[in-house]
Each structure stands twice: as structure tokens, then as C-alpha cells.
Amino acid sequence: MFKKILYPTDFSDVAKKAFESIKALRSSGVREVVILHVIDSRFFEAVSWHPTKDFAQMEREIIEEISGEVESMRKELEDLGIKVKVRIETGIPFLKILNVEEEEKISAIVIGSHGVSNIEEMLMGSVSEKVIRKAKKPVLVVKR
Amino acid sequence: MFKKILYPTDFSDVAKKAFESIKALRSSGVREVVILHVIDSRFFEAVSWHPTKDFAQMEREIIEEISGEVESMRKELEDLGIKVKVRIETGIPFLKILNVEEEEKISAIVIGSHGVSNIEEMLMGSVSEKVIRKAKKPVLVVKR
Numbered sequence: 001m002f003k004k005i006l007y008p009t010d011f012s013d014v015a016k017k018a019f020e021s022i023k024a025l026r027s028s029g030v031r032e033v034v035i036l037h038v039i040d041s042r043f044f045e046a047v048s049w050h051p052t053k054d055f056a057q058m059e060r061e062i063i064e065e066i067s068g069e070v071e072s073m074r075k076e077l078e079d080l081g082i083k084v085k086v087r088i089e090t091g092i093p094f095l096k097i098l099n100v101e102e103e104e105k106i107s108a109i110v111i112g113s114h115g116v117s118n119i120e121e122m123l124m125g126s127v128s129e130k131v132i133r134k135a136k137k138p139v140l141v142v143k144r
Numbered sequence: 145m146f147k148k149i150l151y152p153t154d155f156s157d158v159a160k161k162a163f164e165s166i167k168a169l170r171s172s173g174v175r176e177v178v179i180l181h182v183i184d185s186r187f188f189e190a191v192s193w194h195p196t197k198d199f200a201q202m203e204r205e206i207i208e209e210i211s212g213e214v215e216s217m218r219k220e221l222e223d224l225g226i227k228v229k230v231r232i233e234t235g236i237p238f239l240k241i242l243n244v245e246e247e248e249k250i251s252a253i254v255i256g257s258h259g260v261s262n263i264e265e266m267l268m269g270s271v272s273e274k275v276i277r278k279a280k281k282p283v284l285v286v287k288r
Contacts, residue, residue: 001168024145
């Protein structure tokens with residue numbers, strides 16, 4: 001039931017707390033973790049007026065910025081004997097998370113209850129709420 | 145992190161699936177499970193016109209009806225070496241669940257994503273959605 005975990009992260013504090021709970025789950029049969037970060041494509045749309053940057057360049061900058069943190073998570077899990085796959089995607093976060101759940105044949109999702117707070121989440125519900133509603137597999141929601 | 149599990153159940157199919165996941169979590173340190181069934185007090189209000197029944201009598205009838213199922217869950221967990229406490233409460237389900245989370249010093253909640261389907265859940269969101277939003281501790285949401 002917890003063999004292959006999908007761990008979507010926006011690197012917020014609660015996402016980091018969720019990461020700790022993956023380690024707590026380890027003895028329940030966790031074999032592999034897919035660490036997923038979704039770069040919100042709407043962010044690109046919001047800054048598309050910017051004259052000196054193109055999407056590909058911004059994407060590269062973001063990936064560079066987060067790679068240190070991602071690699072330290074990878075190492076921590078691998079040291080526990082857990083296989084790790086990292087996916088950095090661009091899109092609408094909750095939709096990408098649900099896509100990856102299908103594609104990777106995930107057994108359970110571990111997610112923070114709220115991401116980096118923003119107005120949209122307050123109005124429309126959090127990414128995790130949408131994921132919980134639409135996911136096929138069990139979702140462990142870790143609270144702030 | 146999974147030491148003392150709160151398992152709210154309305155005996156729906158998805159609640160039974162959630163029960164299976166408690167067993168899957170066992171090796172992650174589950175020591176005790178609180179099995180909680182909340183008799184929805186609004187149900188009593190809805191039938192309060194009934195001339196021949198009083199609340200206490202109806203409550204007794206419901207408790208009798210569910211006791212077989214509760215006792216077989218208790219036995220199954222105790223056979224795995226897990227301590228079990230059963231609580232049957234009357235009230236608004238999501239509020240009672242949150243009360244019991246506090247009172248029992250729960251470490252995590254395991255719940256089905258949707259209960260016995262009803263119009264109110266469709267309009268107002270499910271009990272589990274409200275629990276996820278307000279719970280202090282991690283919530284494992286098991287899907288239909």
C-alpha cells in the first residue's frame with residue numbers, strides 16, 4: 001500500500017514536514033519515492049511581459065535554484081535504501097500531480113496540507129485539497 | 145508519528161478500506177487505535193416527530209446494531225498486538241472527530257474519503273474534507 005510514494009513539494013515548511021513522514025512510513029514497505037516539483041505555468045504567464053527573460057531561461061533558473069534541496073532529499077532517502085526519482089514539471093500543480101500519480105503507478109501520495117500561501121489558495125482551496133478530491137490512491141495529508 | 149491512530153467509521157465501504165490501511169501501517173509503529181463512530185445527532189432531530197421512540201432508545205438500538213462489526217474490528221486489531229479503544233458518540237460527526245482527536249492525544253487520523261453518500265455531503269463537502277481542514281495531526285485519506 002505504501003510501496004511507491006509520490007511526494008509533491010513546493011519546498012514550503014509543511015512540505016518539509018511531509019517529507020519527514022515519508023521516513024516514518026518507511027517500515028510499512030516504502031520502496032520508491034517520486035519527488036515532484038511543479039513549476040506553476042501560470043507564474044510564467046504572469047511575468048510574460050518581462051522583456052529580457054524567456055520561459056526556458058526562467059525554467060532553468062528555477063531548476064538550478066531548487067536542485068540543491070532536491071539532491072539533499074534524494075541522498076537522505078537513498079541512504080535509507082529507498083529508490084528515488086526526481087521529476088520537475090511545468091504546469092498547473094494539482095493537475096500535474098494527478099498526471100504523475102497515473103504515469104508512475106503510485107501507491108500513495110504524501111503531501112503538505114497547504115503550500116506557500118497565496119491568495120488563490122485561500123479563495124479556491126489548496127492544491128492538496130484538489131489532489132485529495134481527485135486522487136485515485138490514499139493521500140497522507142501532513143498539517144502545518 | 146503513527147503511534148495512536150484515530151479511526152472514525154460510518155461502516156461504509158470506504159471506511160472499511162481505510163481500516164485495511166491501518167493494518168498496512170502497523171509496522172510504522174501503531175500501538176493503539178481508537179475506533180470512533182459518531183451517531184449524527186441531526187438524524188435524531190429529523191425523526192423527532194416519531195411518537196413511539198425516544199432518543200435514548202434509538203441510540204441503544206443503533207449501538208446494538210453496530211456492536212457486532214465494531215467487536216470484530218477490535219478482535220482483528222488486538223490479534224495484531226494493537227491496543228483498541230471503542231468510542232460511540234452522538235453529535236455532529238466532524239466536530240466530534242476533532243474533539244476526540246484532542247481528547248485522546250491522537251498521532252494520526254485514518255479516514256475514508258467519503259462516507260455513506262448523502263445530499264448534504266454533496267453540497268457541503270464530506271466529513272473527511274472538514275476533518276482534513278481542521279485536524280491538528282496528519283490525516284491519511286483512503287479513496288473509494
